[in-house]
Amino acid sequence: xxxxxxxAGWASVSPALGWTLVFFVxxxxxxxxxxxxxxxxxxxxxxxxxxxxxxxxxxxALFNSLEVTGLVTAISILLAYPFAWxxxxxxxxxxxxxxxxLAVLPFWTSYVVRSYSWLLVLSENGLVNATLVKFGILSAxxxxxxxxxxxxxxxxxxxxxxxxxxxxxxLKQLSPNYRKAAADLGAGPIRSFIHxxxxxxxxxxxxxxxxxxxxxxxxxxxxxxLGGNNELLxxxxxxxxxxxxxxxxxxxALSIILMLVVTLAYLLCARWLKIxxx
Amino acid sequence: MMLRLTSxxxxxxxxxxxxxxxxxxxxxxxxxxxxxxxxxxxxxxxxYAAVLADKRLVAGLGNSILLALSxxxxxxxxxxxxxxxxxxxxxxxxxxxRGLITAPLTISYLIxxxxxxxxxxxxxxxxxLIAVGIGHVVINMPLCFAIIYSQMGDHQANxxxxxxxxxxxxxxxxSLITAPLLWPAIFASFFLSMTxxxxxxxxxxxxxxxxxxxxxxxxxxxRAGLNPKTNAVGSLVFGVSILMAIxxxxxxxxxxxx
Numbered sequence: 001x002x003x004x005x006x007x008a009g010w011a012s013v014s015p016a017l018g019w020t021l022v023f024f025v026x027x028x029x030x031x032x033x034x035x036x037x038x039x040x041x042x043x044x045x046x047x048x049x050x051x052x053x054x055x056x057x058x059x060x061a062l063f064n065s066l067e068v069t070g071l072v073t074a075i076s077i078l079l080a081y082p083f084a085w086x087x088x089x090x091x092x093x094x095x096x097x098x099x100x101x102l103a104v105l106p107f108w109t110s111y112v113v114r115s116y117s118w119l120l121v122l123s124e125n126g127l128v129n130a131t132l133v134k135f136g137i138l139s140a141x142x143x144x145x146x147x148x149x150x151x152x153x154x155x156x157x158x159x160x161x162x163x164x165x166x167x168x169x170x171l172k173q174l175s176p177n178y179r180k181a182a183a184d185l186g187a188g189p190i191r192s193f194i195h196x197x198x199x200x201x202x203x204x205x206x207x208x209x210x211x212x213x214x215x216x217x218x219x220x221x222x223x224x225x226l227g228g229n230n231e232l233l234x235x236x237x238x239x240x241x242x243x244x245x246x247x248x249x250x251x252x253a254l255s256i257i258l259m260l261v262v263t264l265a266y267l268l269c270a271r272w273l274k275i276x277x278x
Numbered sequence: 279m280m281l282r283l284t285s286x287x288x289x290x291x292x293x294x295x296x297x298x299x300x301x302x303x304x305x306x307x308x309x310x311x312x313x314x315x316x317x318x319x320x321x322x323x324x325x326y327a328a329v330l331a332d333k334r335l336v337a338g339l340g341n342s343i344l345l346a347l348s349x350x351x352x353x354x355x356x357x358x359x360x361x362x363x364x365x366x367x368x369x370x371x372x373x374x375x376r377g378l379i380t381a382p383l384t385i386s387y388l389i390x391x392x393x394x395x396x397x398x399x400x401x402x403x404x405x406x407l408i409a410v411g412i413g414h415v416v417i418n419m420p421l422c423f424a425i426i427y428s429q430m431g432d433h434q435a436n437x438x439x440x441x442x443x444x445x446x447x448x449x450x451x452x453s454l455i456t457a458p459l460l461w462p463a464i465f466a467s468f469f470l471s472m473t474x475x476x477x478x479x480x481x482x483x484x485x486x487x488x489x490x491x492x493x494x495x496x497x498x499x500x501r502a503g504l505n506p507k508t509n510a511v512g513s514l515v516f517g518v519s520i521l522m523a524i525x526x527x528x529x530x531x532x533x534x535x536x
Contacts, residue, residue, distance in 0.1 A: 008448050009367025016360035016379055016419060023416050024382050027393030034396050083292045090285045103293065106300045108519035110477050112493045113512035116500060117299035120306060120314055123504060127302055130316040161296060218386025220480055225500065235388050242484070248396055255389045266384070 035252035048253035058237065058254075062261065065234040068148065069217045072155040073209050079156065080163035081205070087164070088171040100168060104161045111158075115225040118154045119145055122226070146228030154226045155216050162215075163208045170204030171197075210269050214262055234258050300516070307509035314506045325510035335511055338495035341407055342476055345491060349414035350471035356415070357422025357467060362456060365430035366438070376427075380420045390416060391481035398485070405487045413481040418474055422467035429463040469526045473519065 035048050052058045083103070091099050106114065121127045122144040129141035144150060178200065182192040216222075220235035227233065232240070234254065241251035306314035310322035329335055363369070364376055382390060394413050403409060434456060441451045457464065479493040486494065492515065499508045 006367055006369065009363045009369050012359040012363030012367075013369065013375065016356040016423065017375060019356060019415065019419060020379050020382070023394065023397075023412050024390070025378070027390075027397035030397040030400055031389075031393045034400070079292065082288060086285045086289050090282065091289075103296060105520070106296055108473075108516060108523055109300060109303070109512065110493055110496070110515045110519065112479055112496050112500070113303065113508075113515055114299065116496075116508060116512060117303035120302045120504060120509070121299055123315070125313070125315040127298075127316060157296065157299065160292065214384070214386070218388050220388055221497075235386075238388065238392065242392075242395070248399070251392060252396055255392045259385065259389055262384075262386070 031252040032256060034248055035256055036249075038249050039247065048249045049257070051250065052253065052257060057232075061232045061234050061237040062257070064148075064231055065217050065258075066261075068151060068155070068223070068233060069213055071152055072159060072216050073212045075152070075156050076159035076163050076212055077205060077209060080160045080208075081167055083160070084164045084167035084171060088168050100165070103164055107158075107161050112221055112225075114158065115154050115222050118150065118157065118226055122150050122153070145226060146230060148227060148231060151223045151227035151233075154222045155219075158222075159212045159216065163212065166204060166208040166211070167201065170201045174200055206269055210265065213265055217262060218258065303509050304513045304516070306506055307513040309506040309509070312506070314504050314509050325506040326514070328507050329510045329514065332507070334498075335492070335495050338490060338492040341489065342492040345407060345411055345414060346472045346475040349411045349475050350418060350468050353415045353418035353471045354422045354464060354468045356419050357424075358426050358457070358460070358464060361423050361427035361430055362452065365427060366435060376423075379423050382416055383420045383424070387417060387478065388480050391484040394481070395484045405485050407486060407489060407491075409485040410482045410491065413485060414471075414475045414478060417478070417481070418471035421470060421474075425467045425470070426460060426463045429460055434459045465529060466526075469522070473522060476519070476522075 036044050036046065038045055038047055087096060087099050087103065109117070119126070123129070124141045124143065124145070126145070128144060129138070132138040133141060174197065178196050179192055182196045187195065218235060220239055223233040224236055224239075227236075229236070235258075238251050238254045238258070241247045241254065302314075305318060307325060308321035308323070309318060310320045310324065360379060364372055369375065391413060394409065394416070398405070398409055437459065438451050438455050441455045442448075446454070477493065478491075479497065482491040482494050483497065492511075496508065496511055496515075499505065499511070
């Protein structure tokens with residue numbers, strides 16, 4: 001490749017590099033620094049971190065986050081996989097695009113609104129309770145909103161759509177020859193699925209699972225609107241440090257802990273997550 | 279036959295689950311009474327009128343549109359320039375620098391917002407829409423870079439070289455050759471950035487005070503509990519987003535003469 005002058009190259013990359021350095025790297029460094037310096041001016045201290053590991057109300061938020069996120073990831077994959085498979089293999093080819101577009105349509109609701117609309121469905125006088133009481137299945141409304149279950153439902157709704165998209169793309173990439181070969185060798189549809197299709201789509205599922213994990217564990221809106229304050233998740237705890245107490249030190253330390261957890265998850269899945277480069 | 283039946287039932291259940299909240303949202307936006315809960319007693323447009331009469335919501339809408347357009351334009355330009363620089367020049371430590379530019383993609387918005395809040399607070403930049411705009415460029419530029427960079431191939435480099443041989447200066451090559459060749463990738467970057475900026479909540483929430491974006495104004499409405507006005511504004515936002523998606527499909531995937 002002929003090189004013109006590297007000056008033009010530097011000139012074209014430096015605005016983006018500069019932006020990233022000033023508004024991403026520096027803020028991150030500032031956050032890291034502040035997490036070691038309590039706001040009372042007492043100098044360097046690990047207090048914000050030791051506080052996290054010492055008080056159950058703090059580290060339980062991380063446990064809750066991990067539990068909810070794990071549950072959401074598992075349920076979403078289990079629901080989305082058969083659905084994506086139906087869209088890819090059962091629905092006739094010419095309807096697939098429409099079927100898929102419909103399946104992800106609510107994706108386009110704003111995400112604050114999406115959680116709110118589940119509140120409409122799950123609240124004490126909401127659709128589910130009203131219907132169940134009307135048909136005599138329940139004698140009185142039960143609490144569905146402001147529970148962990150509501151948070152999980154809100155998340156699963158979003159990630160079923162996302163995972164359907166990624167798994168569908170994966171299934172479509174799969175050459176039908178693999179399945180033909182399996183059939184020729186005498187495997188029925190179930191064996192062919194377990195031994196051929198599933199292993200071949202596993203990398204795609206892992207990418208989707210990781211994406212779900214990262215997006216769900218950092219989300220504040222869904223647990224705040226649907227889960228309420230009975231049980232805090234990590235992002236709620238972080239926002240609470242800022243909102244109620246104005247404690248930047250603690251909020252920064254908690255953000256860094258959350259980020260380390262995500263990094264750890266990344267390292268654990270790294271062998272399946274081959275991000276393609278050209 | 280059995281398989282088709284099971285599949286149809288399963289698909290119907292999933293579609294039902296996916297559409298249930300949206301259906302309830304839109305239906306009760308036409309509620310005539312004070313609460314968006316059964317029984318439905320509309321249709322009425324009173325809550326849409328209430329939304330349009332709400333100065334804060336209308337201001338939030340304007341801010342969101344302005345922010346989406348301006349930050350996406352900036353993110354796309356910065357992403358495009360850097361993608362071109364990395365694809366066409368052999369810069370030292372190129373891999374490392376590309377890694378740095380795409381790094382924000384792996385960090386939660388919450389943490390990016392928190393970092394900016396701490397940083398701006400420290401150097402004395404007040405909370406404002408400009409602060410939010412800076413944050414939106416931080417989250418969207420890596421995406422624009424990744425999309426455009428992945429589409430930069432050698433065949434375009436050859437055409438660029440031909441233009442240079444014919445005496446075109448570098449800025450002319452970029453604007454008259456490279457950008458038009460990469461138009462679908464540039465367009466996709468701009469549109470994706472717009473949708474992410476339009477929908478972004480937590481950075482806006484952390485970095486603004488009074489003058490804020492639509493998602494934050496909707497959040498403020500939520501504090502009043504269930505309210506058909508929230509349904510109405512939510513349905514409007516949904517409508518606008520669908521419209522954007524349709525425009526995107528039409529423009530990005532339309533077959534154009536080669």
